[in-house]
Amino acid sequence: MTDSHAATSDVRRVRPRDPDSVHQLLQDALDASKADEAQAAWSWESGTATRFGDNAITQNMGGEQETVTVEVAFGSRKGSASTNRMDAAALAEIVARAEAVARAAPEDAEHVPLPGPQAYGVRPQRWFDATADLSPQAIAEDVAHVVAGARDAGLIASGLFDVRARAAARLNSRGLRAWDAATRVDYSTTLRGANGSGKAAATQSDRRRIDPVALSHEAVTNAGLAQNPEPVEPGEWTVIFEPLAVRGLLGMMAWTMSARDAEEGSSAWTDTLGRKMFAEGVDLRLRVDDDVLPAPTFGADGIAVEPTTWVQNGVVQHLYHDRFWASEKDVRPDAARGPLFMAGDEDQELSDLIAGCERGLLVKNLWYIRFVDPRTLTLTGMTRDGVFLVENGRITRPVQNLRWNESPMVFLANLEARSRAVRVGGWSDMKLPAVRSRGFTFSSVTESI
Amino acid sequence: MMDLSAPALDLARAAGASFADWRLVEQRVRTLGVDRGAVKAVDDDEPVGYAVRVLIDGAWGFASGTRLDRDGVAATARAAIDTARASAKVPKTPPARMADVSPAVETLVGPCAEDPFAMTAGEQAAELLDASRRMMDVDGVSRATAWVTFTRLRRLIANTDGSRLDLTNTFAEPWITCTAVVDGDAQSIRNQGGGRQAGYEWLRQVDPVGSAAGWASAAVERARADEVEPGTYDLVLDPMHLSLTMHESVGHPTELDRILGWEANFAGTSFIRPEDVGALRYGSEHVSFSVDNRLEGGLGSWFFDDDGVRMTAFPVIEEGRLVGLSATRETAPLIGLTASNGCCRAASFDRFPINRIPNLYMEPGPEHVTPDDLIGGVERGIYIAGQGSFSIDQQRRNFQFGGNQFWLIEHGAITRPLKKVTYQAMTTDFWGACDGVAGPAHWASHGTPNCGKGEPSQRMRMTHGASHARFRGITIGDGSQ
Numbered sequence: 001m002t003d004s005h006a007a008t009s010d011v012r013r014v015r016p017r018d019p020d021s022v023h024q025l026l027q028d029a030l031d032a033s034k035a036d037e038a039q040a041a042w043s044w045e046s047g048t049a050t051r052f053g054d055n056a057i058t059q060n061m062g063g064e065q066e067t068v069t070v071e072v073a074f075g076s077r078k079g080s081a082s083t084n085r086m087d088a089a090a091l092a093e094i095v096a097r098a099e100a101v102a103r104a105a106p107e108d109a110e111h112v113p114l115p116g117p118q119a120y121g122v123r124p125q126r127w128f129d130a131t132a133d134l135s136p137q138a139i140a141e142d143v144a145h146v147v148a149g150a151r152d153a154g155l156i157a158s159g160l161f162d163v164r165a166r167a168a169a170r171l172n173s174r175g176l177r178a179w180d181a182a183t184r185v186d187y188s189t190t191l192r193g194a195n196g197s198g199k200a201a202a203t204q205s206d207r208r209r210i211d212p213v214a215l216s217h218e219a220v221t222n223a224g225l226a227q228n229p230e231p232v233e234p235g236e237w238t239v240i241f242e243p244l245a246v247r248g249l250l251g252m253m254a255w256t257m258s259a260r261d262a263e264e265g266s267s268a269w270t271d272t273l274g275r276k277m278f279a280e281g282v283d284l285r286l287r288v289d290d291d292v293l294p295a296p297t298f299g300a301d302g303i304a305v306e307p308t309t310w311v312q313n314g315v316v317q318h319l320y321h322d323r324f325w326a327s328e329k330d331v332r333p334d335a336a337r338g339p340l341f342m343a344g345d346e347d348q349e350l351s352d353l354i355a356g357c358e359r360g361l362l363v364k365n366l367w368y369i370r371f372v373d374p375r376t377l378t379l380t381g382m383t384r385d386g387v388f389l390v391e392n393g394r395i396t397r398p399v400q401n402l403r404w405n406e407s408p409m410v411f412l413a414n415l416e417a418r419s420r421a422v423r424v425g426g427w428s429d430m431k432l433p434a435v436r437s438r439g440f441t442f443s444s445v446t447e448s449i
Numbered sequence: 450m451m452d453l454s455a456p457a458l459d460l461a462r463a464a465g466a467s468f469a470d471w472r473l474v475e476q477r478v479r480t481l482g483v484d485r486g487a488v489k490a491v492d493d494d495e496p497v498g499y500a501v502r503v504l505i506d507g508a509w510g511f512a513s514g515t516r517l518d519r520d521g522v523a524a525t526a527r528a529a530i531d532t533a534r535a536s537a538k539v540p541k542t543p544p545a546r547m548a549d550v551s552p553a554v555e556t557l558v559g560p561c562a563e564d565p566f567a568m569t570a571g572e573q574a575a576e577l578l579d580a581s582r583r584m585m586d587v588d589g590v591s592r593a594t595a596w597v598t599f600t601r602l603r604r605l606i607a608n609t610d611g612s613r614l615d616l617t618n619t620f621a622e623p624w625i626t627c628t629a630v631v632d633g634d635a636q637s638i639r640n641q642g643g644g645r646q647a648g649y650e651w652l653r654q655v656d657p658v659g660s661a662a663g664w665a666s667a668a669v670e671r672a673r674a675d676e677v678e679p680g681t682y683d684l685v686l687d688p689m690h691l692s693l694t695m696h697e698s699v700g701h702p703t704e705l706d707r708i709l710g711w712e713a714n715f716a717g718t719s720f721i722r723p724e725d726v727g728a729l730r731y732g733s734e735h736v737s738f739s740v741d742n743r744l745e746g747g748l749g750s751w752f753f754d755d756d757g758v759r760m761t762a763f764p765v766i767e768e769g770r771l772v773g774l775s776a777t778r779e780t781a782p783l784i785g786l787t788a789s790n791g792c793c794r795a796a797s798f799d800r801f802p803i804n805r806i807p808n809l810y811m812e813p814g815p816e817h818v819t820p821d822d823l824i825g826g827v828e829r830g831i832y833i834a835g836q837g838s839f840s841i842d843q844q845r846r847n848f849q850f851g852g853n854q855f856w857l858i859e860h861g862a863i864t865r866p867l868k869k870v871t872y873q874a875m876t877t878d879f880w881g882a883c884d885g886v887a888g889p890a891h892w893a894s895h896g897t898p899n900c901g902k903g904e905p906s907q908r909m910r911m912t913h914g915a916s917h918a919r920f921r922g923i924t925i926g927d928g929s930q
Contacts, residue, residue: 049905053711056541059801060532063513065498079570082494084515101493104571106578110487136535144539158713160904190714197713264591266628266635368840372851372928373869374635380849380871380928382842403847403873405928443926444873448720448844
């Protein structure tokens, strides 16, 4: 496994176990099972999460862990058990426990046999040694840049600089054999002034793609512009959402793209297949060929992650099918909903979207988004980290945060313009443009900053 | 197992730590899930791991590991020490220190009358399957899910104060939903009451099979109901609903770490300032809130928090005035408090313990006041039962809530069901609009199993409670504006 703990100070070498030894470990577990079907999954994670607040590091966390999960089926009776102890006795014990659970389980009316061997295509690089090896000291140096920038500007910095190395493997009794390893760096900081705050964030697979000094400058600029906001009247506004804000809407939308829910009539996607629901140029896809946001090798039950077009030029093309629903409909199951890519306009920058806006609100980020109505996909939430009034193509002043009630279906239908797309972090990273859209509904204001 | 703490604490002392602890978390987690009458999960997991936390020269280091031997613990402790030295590059001013605590050596086990792990998972899953199928049998129901998690949480804590704690708690946390599609509209309801620190006896009380028909008919009734007409209404809120309102608008803003700005990058800060304690008018004279982390069955009743502080009870709001905050051993001294009130918990072995909402509840009103009295005093209003949509700004002022079920109140009586009800308010305006609270006989609790906070994210559990309460002149929307 890793020797990250054996080293000290600035020198680390963080690696997962090698794939062959992991697959052998999983094969041993499968060999111990007497079930009709069995699959074994292994996951490993090592990381450092450095939190700061009030211009100081407040928490600094390192650690690693491994987990093995065994899932077995006798006919359609299934059970699973997991452990993060890797010794032979622990693995034998979870096989026995999963089998005991399965034998006593009720039959699963929607049981689908395990998938067979998959063809995992060649994918862009997701693992970067130098990123995996980043030490807490190196990350603290990056934090120091941001805190120094904030202090110089009379601001208070908080944030999370998180570096993760992950690997996963899967083996099943039908011959599926999967492996994936990835690094991820997620740097975000919020700077607060006396009456306003600003944020900057960057998420990459390779630390070398992030410039902490530039990140610091961006946060200082955003926080400076956001000071002393004044209220505007809620109501319908043309909005320019930066990619972080677009992510807030599309992240919630992606959860609802279930073909089964749509067919049952309980979602906003009901009766949308083949229909033009969104503005010209709206493309939503799962891509596996992007260097900046490289897709994982496999998803649910080890199925290969394949390119998928959800929406093309505003027309809904496909909705998410889990393995059971795919078998019912005789279509290929979807391994995952993302990473989600929304096509940008490579000739447009955020500044172009602002220049083309007569009167509107520039929204940096959204916060606390929740579902309000499933059939319309109406969501509610707040703006955060800076809202600005745009008049005659330029930013004129910061405004107070607002509550909104709106549907991403409406937001994408009313889309007017897009910038080029960038990688945005979150529970599932996406690549998204800034978007200008008309008729976005704000409900009330708050003096919270 | 407690012996494994020795290498960690020895290395921390040798490195000059002013405080260090070793915390082992051993869990048994059984997850059962059914969806649309089919089994989705019968999982039995046993995660175990530990963390070493060290405070050196006022800077924190933390590392977690799963290697359960002395060498593994020592390697993890060395990683924590390295991390503390890295933290010192961007030091705290003043340096972090922990409020003093008297050391304790105790072994304690929480309530669990009927051990869920002594039963087969299959037997428990079959009950959920039956409930799901009964809901699916009702005309109009498109989906019925039933998920239950049983968790046995054992924490071993050893620290440089000399405390040695062996603490075990069991949690039963059901999450059951039913969706109905009627005339092109879809509406969902879910079971109320949340989780409980208990064994299988809590599932017997929730009674998924016996309750299934009621949940299904409630979902269909909600889908068939009239949409609310937006405007200004009086509200009468039931205890389950209030448990969420208080969580968001009282529990979070009174966390001291948020007030100090430590959560500004994600969970947010608070509109409260330290100097507001004792002065801020939070609500009307009918509004009092208390913490009791010894509450029987409370999801936050852990005997000791993860700072090694014995859990306790204290007031937060008295007759509308803010009087207390939740704090940790590190945050308390920063506002001049001499001791922590035991509100520091971690979601798992690999997470740093942080300031968490405790068991927080609204004090009941006068003994003679009933929910019917509150409804009887409303000319035009809405009665909201249970929890639904919820959202609040990052400083906890502007909020919007939905609910599980809604009824119109006209001339002092409930007349018909409604749907798509949301209400918006500012925190202190809302609690200031409270003009009546039902008596102790109507007090009920809700166990919240999924409070999110921290980076990386930490999911935490706690219990809230209330009697019914009435609020005057609240802005009601239908989600379209």
